Amino acid sequence: MDRITTSILEAFSKENELEKLAEPSRFEHLAAFLTIRRHFGRSLDTSDVVVGEGGDTGVDAIAIIVNGALITDVDQVQEMLDQNGYLEATFIFVQAERSPSFDGAKIGTIGNGVMDFFSDNPKMDRNQKVSDAAAIMAAIYDRGIAFRKRPSCRIYYVTTGRWDEGDKNLTARRDTVVSD
Numbered sequence: 001m002d003r004i005t006t007s008i009l010e011a012f013s014k015e016n017e018l019e020k021l022a023e024p025s026r027f028e029h030l031a032a033f034l035t036i037r038r039h040f041g042r043s044l045d046t047s048d049v050v051v052g053e054g055g056d057t058g059v060d061a062i063a064i065i066v067n068g069a070l071i072t073d074v075d076q077v078q079e080m081l082d083q084n085g086y087l088e089a090t091f092i093f094v095q096a097e098r099s100p101s102f103d104g105a106k107i108g109t110i111g112n113g114v115m116d117f118f119s120d121n122p123k124m125d126r127n128q129k130v131s132d133a134a135a136i137m138a139a140i141y142d143r144g145i146a147f148r149k150r151p152s153c154r155i156y157y158v159t160t161g162r163w164d165e166g167d168k169n170l171t172a173r174r175d176t177v178v179s180d
Contacts, residue, residue: 001027001098001160016046024098028052031096031158032061039090039154040065048072052096055127058106058113061094062133066140074132077139081146089140089151093117094158101161104173111177114155 001009012033013019013026021029029046036044040063048070052060064071066089067080081087095110097103116124117134126134140151155177165171 005160024096025050025052027098028060028094028096031156032063032094035094035154035156035158036061036063036092039063039092040068040070042070044070049094051127051129051133053127053129055125055130056113057116057124057126057130058095058109059093059117059130060096061092062117062130063092063094064133064136064140065090065092071136074135074139077136077143081143085146086148087140087143087146088148090154091137091151092154092156094156097157097159097161099159099161102157102159102163102167102170104170107157107170107173107177110155110157111173111180114153114177115180 009023009026009030012030013021016029018026018029028050032046032049033044036049046061049061049063051062066077066087067084069076069080071077071080077087093110093114095106097106113124116122117130118137122134
């Protein structure tokens with residue numbers, strides 16, 4: 001990582017008491033924080049959303065926002081419906097890599113992980129955090145009649161590298177994931 005990113009990561013780790021974690025894990029927390037904050041303006045404990053630890057389906061963080069609230073428990077879905085009379089859901093998936101370049105295989109991996117997450121018959125191994133997030137997703141879709149609009153899905157691949165729009169393979173991989 002470059003010096004600026006290292007400095008940001010160190011300050012974030014200290015502020016959030018993550019210094020004991022290995023650098024890759026701390027970077028996952030930072031990437032989750034930076035991307036999820038685009039959609040969720042309240043206080044955020046990244047330990048609620050970081051899922052990477054094996055069995056993570058190629059995803060490092062999953063955030064599910066319903067009616068402006070970060071949902072971390074299945075029962076909260078019904079609570080949001082009872083309070084508001086409708087559901088508006090946003091699913092956010094994050095893959096964090098400290099590599100100096102974009103990796104088409106990693107972009108494909110997160111795309112496959114997201115597709116499997118929403119699948120009626122998932123094929124990938126899921127750790128407990130991913131399973132819990134999938135149960136929340138199922139509870140949301142079970143109440144689809146209460147949708148005010150279709151749920152949105154945001155996928156972030158965060159790296160310290162630079163995007164090259166001229167790399168046709170990367171662009172094609174990205175476009176395939178977006179299309180899927």
